[in-house]
Amino acid sequence: MSRLFGTDGVRGLANELLTAELALKLSQAAAVVLGHEKVETEGRPKAVVARDPRASGEFLSAAVEAGLASSGVDVFDAGVLPTPALAYLIADLDADFGVMISASHNPAPDNGIKFFARGGRKLPDEVEDAIQAQLEREPERPTGAGVGRIQRFADAEDRYILHLVSSLPHRLEGLKIVLDCAHGAASGCSPQAFSLAGADVVVIGADPDGYNINDGVGSTHLDKLKQAVIESGAHFGIAHDGDADRCLAVDHAGEEVDGDQIMAILALALKGDGRLKDNVLVATVMSNLGLKLALRDSGIDILETAVGDRYVLEKMVEGGYSLGGEQSGHVIFSDYATTGDGLLTGLQLAAQVARTGKPLAELAAQMTKLPQLMINVKGVDKQRAGSDEELRAAVARAEQELGESGRVLLRPSGTEPLVRVMVEAGDMGTAERIAKELAGVVESRLAL
Known part of the structure; x- marks a missing residue:
């Protein structure tokens, strides 16, 4: 089998x-x-x-x-x-x-x-x-x-909600927040938790009927949340996915705040409170280089893992680290949770907005996202991606050109016969050019 x-x-x-x-x-x-x-x-x-x-x-x-x-x-x-x-x-x-x-x-x-x-x-x-x-x-x-x-x-739901609210370093009075529950598992408890914490809550995507989960709403479909934030004059919005283990956000102007930016905000806040173990954040290889650069300037190191929150958690447990997560919005607070928790993440993010009095957009600007482009090259022998000499040489040339202002990541898919080519650079034109060049080498060298 x-x-x-x-x-x-x-x-x-x-x-x-x-x-x-x-x-x-x-x-x-x-x-x-x-x-x-x-x-x-x-x-x-x-x-x-x-x-x-x-x-x-x-x-x-x-x-x-x-x-x-x-x-x-x-x-x-x-x-x-x-x-x-x-x-x-x-x-x-x-x-x-x-x-x-x-x-x-x-x-x-x-x-x-x-x-x-x-x-x-x-x-x-x-x-x-x-x-x-x-x-x-x-x-x-x-x-x-x-x-x-x-x-x-x-009393399962009540126990969980009380646990979430008890974790907050600051209450949320004065904040108007739109919650998108993806017609999923958070539809009942997320609005209750944010309201109990003091926020003025506007709720969308919280009418599950068994068939509409993630359908045009939630963390993979942010357009409705962006619209609701702007129309309601909210300070920001929070989006969960179907089982609420991830969280993405949009600021007051409807601009997306992804998992890397959320981790930057929270890592800097924890460091300021002396609660970031060894001044380390655990993140995957897919996190934007801008996250590493922003945190390095603030004395925070990033430990990288393979893609998947389980690998993030393994590294966190191994070193006893406080915070880790993924660009997709899986964020783990080891002081309060053993897995990614979209409600906990959203509440902790909101608490930083309330405590600092700064708009989410200003907090997110602590990290500058580098332009990032990914190309999926299909129909190739992904097993040879790490051993082909010409491909390795092409990657080395690209890395030399980018220097510290960018990076290259070639990652075989775990489920499909394809290789993901990801390039970050100081501008999108450079990222696109190099990514296309490398994708061409992958296609010619690893074709099935």
């Missing part, structure tokens, strides 16, 4: 790739692998299950909960909640593991299953592999008092 788990759980078209049968078997396998530490004297393992509002999440969550309970796991059904809420609640409840049913920013027909270990942490590859291997074996089948029970986690 090929590997089921991708970079963020098992994901695919619901009822085609991701069926109720697969969800049942995955949860039975996870019950064995993730609940194995329990012994009879300690009682049954506990798991928290949550989902985003997709229609398919209803039957998938039912299958997951059936698989867990039939394997001797007590299930706490948290209903529709953001992914970071699930991660927090696993730790807060001292559960053995958790299951999130969501396909994040994907369209409504897709869905996914993500497992979290004790403490609300994402699983390493070897544990995911163990769950997949367990699919080939017989599940646990306890009887009588050994079967698990399913109960509603009635």
Whole structure:
């Protein structure tokens, strides 16, 4: 069997790739692998299950909960909640593991299953592999008092919201903020959290019907948020994705503030408070060079990881670092969360606007984004991208030309037969010219 788990759980078209049968078997396998530490004297393992509002999440969550309970796991059904809420609640409840049913920013027909270990942490590859291997074996089948029970986690949302608000260094009175909830998992708790923190809230994209998640709204579609901010005269806007583990923003003029700019604002604020561990920010290789330059001038180092918030988190745990994230808006505060949390990020960003009294646009201007262009070169042998001598020489020439004012990144896709060519430069014309030249070399040297 090929590997089921991708970079963020098992994901695919619901009822085609991701069926109720697969969800049942995955949860039975996870019950064995993730609940194995329990012994009879300690009682049954506990798991928290949550989902985003997709229609398919209803039957998938039912299958997951059936698989867990039939394997001797007590299930706490948290209903529709953001992914970071699930991660927090696993730790807060001292559960053995958790299951999130969501396909994040994907369209409504897709869905996914993500497992979290004790403490609300994402699983390493070897544990995911163990769950997949367990699919080939017989599940646990306890009887009588050994079967698990399913109960509603009635105060799950309240616990999470109170946790978010308690993290704030400054309240939000005086701020008018537009929230775009992507018709997703944040539709209930994000407006409540921002209102409880004192903000005057305007809400869009908060009417999920099971089919409209991420449809023209949310962090991957910012036009409606930009319009709403300008029309309402708001100070700025916050956009979540379907499962609310990411956050992007727009300023009062409707200009986008991406994850790199958000991380710059928050890293500088934490350093000023003496709360940025070792004055380090963890970011992926895709972060804009402008982020590194801005933070270097302020005495902050960037540790780079591969693309994916799980790799950011691994590096943060390894060094005990305070802050990390991705350009896409996955931001992790290790003091308050074990995964990217779009609500927490938005609240912390708003708190800096309120505390400094400066517009978001001014705070974002602490970092100057370098022009960045990416070209996806398809139909090539991505395995040879790092070994072809002529390609390496072409990259070296481009890097020499750019110097410290730009950079080149060639990255094989993790899921497709293509190579991504990314170039940053002092101006877009230079970035475009060099990117096209390198894409041509990739195409000619690595053609299938």
